Amino acid sequence: MDDYPLLNLFWTMLWLFLWVLWFFLLFKIITDIFRDHSMSGWGKAGWLIFVIILPFLGVFIYLIARGKSMAERDAKQMKESEAAFQDYVRKTAGTGGGGGSADELHKLAALKDKGDITQEEFDRAKAKLLA
Structure with missing residues (x-):
């Protein structure tokens, strides 16, 4: 380590970071190509070949041409995921409009x-609800 100065270490770390960042961007674009339902199969194949054969040029042109719609698809997917999660929570908690077992027990107690x-x-009704 004596012949590798600290500045060279930082330079190497910067290049490693940029390399990882590049692959992250490349994979993000490839997943976006397959996620886009408005693009035809030939369009997806063309973009994929372009991004794989000429990666730097392909990625930059893809970001320029389809970057805005890429962000819109990300936002749409986030909203759909959040809605699905909220629906799951409501269904699991038993507050999805039909009431849960605690609500039913309260109604039964009021009737009694x-x-x-x-x-x-x-x-009998309580045993049936809790079963």
Whole structure:
């Protein structure tokens, strides 16, 4: 390590970082090509060949030509993922409009308190809900 100065170490780290960043960008563009449903199969094949054969030029031209729509597709995918997650949480928590078992137990207790159902009917319904 004596013959490798600190500045050369920083320079090497910078180049390594840029190399990793380049591959991240390349893979991001390749996934965007396949994710775009508005592009035909031949268009996808053409962009993919262009990006693989001439990577630097292909990536830069893709970003210039389709960068805005790439960001829109990312935003759309994020919204769809968030909506799916929220739907899953609502369904799992039991608050998706139909009410959960805690809500049903509360309604059963209110019916029992009003005298509309007997204690035996309450116990059977409660066992059915908790099963």
